[in-house]
Amino acid sequence: MYLASGLDSSVRCFVFRYTLISELPKPERVPMARQVSPYGSWKSPITADLLASTYVALDELRIDGDDIYWNELRANDKGRNVIVRRKPDVTLTDITPPGFSARTRVHEYGGACYLVQNGTVYFSNYTDQRLYRQDLGKDPMPLTPPVDMRYADGIIDQKRNRIISIREDHSIKAPQAVTTIVSLGLEKEGEGEILVSGNDFYSTPRMSPDESRLAWLTWNHPNMPWDGTGLWVAEVKPDGSLEKPEKVAGGLEESIFQPEWSPDGELYFSSDRTGWWNLYRWRNNEIEPLYAMEAEFGLPQWGFGSHTFVFDSPNRIICAYTHNGLWHLASLDPTKKTLEPIETSIKQIIRGNLAARNGQVFLIGGSATELSSIVQIDLSSQETKILHRSREINFNRDYLSIPSTIRFPTENGQTSFAFFYPPKNPDFEAPHGEKPPLLVVSHGGPTSASPAILRYEIQYWTSRGFGVVDVNYGGSTGYGRDYRKRLNDNWGIVDVQDCVNATRYLASRREADGERLGIRGGSAGGYTTLCALAFTDTFKAGASYFGVSDLELLAKQTHKFESRYLDKLVGPYPERRDVYRARSPIDHADQISSALILFQGLEDKVVPPDQSEKIYQAVKAKGLPVAYLAYEWEQHGFRLAENIKRSYEAELYFYSKIFRFNLADQVEPIMIDNLVSESKPAACL
Numbered sequence: 001m002y003l004a005s006g007l008d009s010s011v012r013c014f015v016f017r018y019t020l021i022s023e024l025p026k027p028e029r030v031p032m033a034r035q036v037s038p039y040g041s042w043k044s045p046i047t048a049d050l051l052a053s054t055y056v057a058l059d060e061l062r063i064d065g066d067d068i069y070w071n072e073l074r075a076n077d078k079g080r081n082v083i084v085r086r087k088p089d090v091t092l093t094d095i096t097p098p099g100f101s102a103r104t105r106v107h108e109y110g111g112a113c114y115l116v117q118n119g120t121v122y123f124s125n126y127t128d129q130r131l132y133r134q135d136l137g138k139d140p141m142p143l144t145p146p147v148d149m150r151y152a153d154g155i156i157d158q159k160r161n162r163i164i165s166i167r168e169d170h171s172i173k174a175p176q177a178v179t180t181i182v183s184l185g186l187e188k189e190g191e192g193e194i195l196v197s198g199n200d201f202y203s204t205p206r207m208s209p210d211e212s213r214l215a216w217l218t219w220n221h222p223n224m225p226w227d228g229t230g231l232w233v234a235e236v237k238p239d240g241s242l243e244k245p246e247k248v249a250g251g252l253e254e255s256i257f258q259p260e261w262s263p264d265g266e267l268y269f270s271s272d273r274t275g276w277w278n279l280y281r282w283r284n285n286e287i288e289p290l291y292a293m294e295a296e297f298g299l300p301q302w303g304f305g306s307h308t309f310v311f312d313s314p315n316r317i318i319c320a321y322t323h324n325g326l327w328h329l330a331s332l333d334p335t336k337k338t339l340e341p342i343e344t345s346i347k348q349i350i351r352g353n354l355a356a357r358n359g360q361v362f363l364i365g366g367s368a369t370e371l372s373s374i375v376q377i378d379l380s381s382q383e384t385k386i387l388h389r390s391r392e393i394n395f396n397r398d399y400l401s402i403p404s405t406i407r408f409p410t411e412n413g414q415t416s417f418a419f420f421y422p423p424k425n426p427d428f429e430a431p432h433g434e435k436p437p438l439l440v441v442s443h444g445g446p447t448s449a450s451p452a453i454l455r456y457e458i459q460y461w462t463s464r465g466f467g468v469v470d471v472n473y474g475g476s477t478g479y480g481r482d483y484r485k486r487l488n489d490n491w492g493i494v495d496v497q498d499c500v501n502a503t504r505y506l507a508s509r510r511e512a513d514g515e516r517l518g519i520r521g522g523s524a525g526g527y528t529t530l531c532a533l534a535f536t537d538t539f540k541a542g543a544s545y546f547g548v549s550d551l552e553l554l555a556k557q558t559h560k561f562e563s564r565y566l567d568k569l570v571g572p573y574p575e576r577r578d579v580y581r582a583r584s585p586i587d588h589a590d591q592i593s594s595a596l597i598l599f600q601g602l603e604d605k606v607v608p609p610d611q612s613e614k615i616y617q618a619v620k621a622k623g624l625p626v627a628y629l630a631y632e633w634e635q636h637g638f639r640l641a642e643n644i645k646r647s648y649e650a651e652l653y654f655y656s657k658i659f660r661f662n663l664a665d666q667v668e669p670i671m672i673d674n675l676v677s678e679s680k681p682a683a684c685l
Contacts, residue, residue: 034429039436039465039513040656042428043664045395046463048652051456052076052645054391058364058372060305061353064116068362068387069095070353070374071102071114079639083114083121086374086388100140101126104304106152106168106179107561108606108636111303111351115154115163122163122186124151131165131184142189147171149191151184153203153304159211160240161186164195166202166304168560176560181205181216183240195242196234201225201561203304208261212236215259215267217250222564222572225301226447226477226484228252231259231269233282248282255481257298258307258352264314268334270298275481279309279319281334291332291339296322299352300447300477306352310361312379318342318356320349320363325417325449325478326405329361331379344384346375348453366453368402398426401462403452403470408505410474414486416498417479419452420506421459421468430465437659438512440499440539441470442521442528446487446569449478460648464664467512473498473528491569492535492551492583495528500538515540516659520651522546523607523636530585530615533594541595541658543651546607546636549586549615552577557608589618595625597654597672599647601634620673627654627672 057073068086073079081103083095096102104113104124114123121134122143129150132140143163144151154165162183169178181202184192196202199218203225206215214236219229230250234242249271250256257270257277267282268290277298279290297319299306309319309332317332327349329342346365350372353364361377374388401424410416423436430436439461443450450470461468472478473495475487486494499519507514518541521529526547533542548554555566555573571579581587596619600612609630616628629650631643638644650670656663657675 035427036431037428037465037664038661039423039430039434040659040661041664042423042425042463042465044399044425044460044463046399046456046459047665048460048645048648050394051460051648052641052643055456055641055644056390058374058388058390059351059353060112060114061355061362061364061374062114062116063355063357063362064119067119068374069114069116069121070364070388073639075639075641075644081113081126083123092388095121095134096123097140100132104150104152105129106150106166106304107302108559109303109561110152112153112305115156117156117158122154122156131163133186143184143186145189145191147191150177153205154184155205155207156186157183157207157211157236157240162240164205164207164214165192166205167192176563179560193240195240196232196245203301204259206259206261207236208267209263209265214242215261217256217259222567223252224447224562224565224568225257226255227568228254229256231256231282233267248285249280249287255298257301258309260307260309260311262311262314262334268309268317270308272298272481277308279317279332290317290334290337293321293339294323294480295328296478296480300445302445302448303351307354308349308352310354310356312356312359312361318354318361318379320352320354322478325472325476329377342377342379343382344375344377346370346373346377346384348451350451350453368452369397369400369454371454396426399424399463400454400459401468405452406469406502406505408502410501411494411497414474416472416474416501417476418469418471418502419450420511421462421470422511423462423465423467425463425465428465435510435513436465436467437516437518437655437661438467438469438503438506440503440517440519440532441468442473442495442499442519442525442532443470443476444521444523444525446473446475446491446495446524446528447477447484448524449476457648460652464652467506469502469506469512471499471502488568489571491566492527492531496531496535499528499532500536503538518542518655518659520545524548526607527551527585530596531583533592533596534585534588535591537593539594541597541655543597543599543654544612544615545599545638545647546601546604546612547598548607549584549611551580551584553611554607555580559605562606586614586618589615589622592619592622592624595654595658597627597651597670598629599638599650600628600630601636601638602630602632603635606636623674625658625672625675627670629670 055075060071062069080101085093102123103126104110131144131151134140148170150168154163167182181196182192200220203217234245255272259269270277277296331340347367349365355362359379372390376385401421403419506512519539520543522545526544529542598612619626649667653667
């Protein structure tokens with residue numbers, strides 16, 4: 001249930017500090033007197049077409065010799081994922097040929113779908129989930145048979161000429177897919193051999209530099225990987241099989257993240273045993289902390305392949321960590337156990353995309369004024385270079401709303417966090433005394449975090465006169481284990497309370513119109529949106545993207561990775577069926593008194609379409625304004641440019657009717673059931 005509003009899961013982000021970047025292109029602009037126009041009616045160059053058609057998500061950064069590789073999700077190429085290579089002469093080459101899409105569906109959210117060595121790429125193809133080998137200048141060659149198996153998070157065992165990978169087997173007759181660690185030959189097709197089995201989940205197989213030991217993570221239902229995992233190490237026999245497996249760290253209440261061997265053969269990892277994901281080292285059968293902080297050197301493992309630390313040398317670790325929800329980049333000396341900050345204008349890393357080589361750091365990141373980019377940082381000079389942007393900024397940066405971090409009081413005397421984006425458009429100002437409508441963003445996950453990177457999907461609203469508050473409600477990552485556990489047994493309560501209290505805080509500061517409050521979110525954020533409408537009267541409108549309306553149905557239908565997720569968020573099912581019914585918006589549709597718009601992919605396997613269809617019918621039957629847009633071929637997160645564009649324009653059109661403002665541009669109308677005269681259609685200016 002990870003996804004945030006409307007975009008694909010490869011856009012998973014975790015927040016760094018943010019600053020203004022003076023190098024951003026700034027087209028010439030003739031100063032003009034600002035036009036007075038109501039909030040919501042401002043004309044903006046950040047159009048839905050621009051948002052959708054230029055959208056490229058960057059992920060899965062790899063270094064191979066002097067070349068840099070990454071995976072691009074291209075909305076204008078029917079949502080295809082393409083592996084791209086950048087050579088030192090700045091030449092960019094698409095490695096994935098037409099007809100192929102580099103994407104794995106292990107855990108449905110995927111990640112780590114490819115690896116590269118000496119110019120040869122091994123990747124999982126989306127349509128058949130087979131693993132392919134692609135040599136330079138040749139067509140992809142399948143390495144796995146055409147059966148229903150999925151592969152992710154592979155590494156190359158060069159000594160034995162094989163790949164070691166996570167495999168998710170859907171071909172067998174079992175209640176759920178069977179996950180194992182397998183070995184696969186590099187030269188010819190085969191199902192491979194099982195190396196490790198018996199647990200519900202595996203991740204992060206990592207080979208020691210001398211290829212004599214293998215480390216990996218495992219966990220079992222009902223845990224998610226951020227609840228508790230086990231770190232195992234085994235010796236690798238000459239024939240490639242494993243012997244003497246040993247659990248070296250972790251447990252039911254200790255989450256281990258990213259085991260990694262140093263160049264000199266010692267095992268490092270992140271553990272939250274103190275309540276914070278900190279770095280540790282295992283050597284001589286002892287575990288020692290490297291640098292104790294109330295900070296997070298780890299991420300929730302929604303997808304495979306994340307790195308929050310990498311080795312530049314045996315005595316220099318480049319690490320990213322969060323403190324009070326904001327990210328920092330630093331160099332850690334594991335011998336002296338000292339931490340030195342790395343100053344850079346890039347204040348955000350995307351999904352743990354971090355690498356280092358020969359005194360250079362590479363990452364995918366950005367800031368509040370910089371789009372997601374491939375970035376290089378020289379450790380000697382600390383010079384930051386943007387090597388490749390996800391898209392170019394072709395409008396003046398004066399339109400950008402810069403977020404501020406807010407802390408606000410919430411229930412039980414606690415404090416929660418959010419990023420607030422005020423309305424911003426250099427061409428317009430609101431009539432005197434008018435307060436802006438406010439959109440609350442409830443992020444996906446719910447075990448996730450809201451990013452403060454420059455996102456067109458935020459600026460689309462602020463440049464039209466909306467305030468946006470992106471809430472890191474209790475349960476979000478980046479604030480320690482206790483904050484993350486606030487949501488245990490309280491999903492649908494704590495998240496909703498924090499979203500409501502964020503609006504009260506901003507309204508008390510006169511930064512929001514308390515009569516024009518909206519809430520929007522995708523997946524788990526869609527559930528929070530629907531709960532906020534069903535169980536409070538705070539919001540006048542809501543937008544749910546593939547949101548959960550029926551917890552009981554979700555517990556019965558969702559995929560293996562999340563099939564027991566609700567045990568801790570809500571309670572064990574069916575033992576606590578009463579709680580599931582009490583917290584399901586579909587069972588309390590009679591309490592909804594707000595307008596609602598729903599968006600759904602008809603191929604969604606995480607939150608199936610009937611979740612949206614049922615709540616749509618219930619709200620429609622009650623006589624409230626409601627709209628439902630469903631898309632063929634879309635899954636959990638919209639990937640096609642035309643559907644992304646249509647969704648944002650439809651949502652804007654919907655708000656214009658409910659909040660009663662005129663639109664600055666012509667937008668294709670949508671059908672809104674039960675729209676009454678007081679919410680009359682908005683004209684174009």
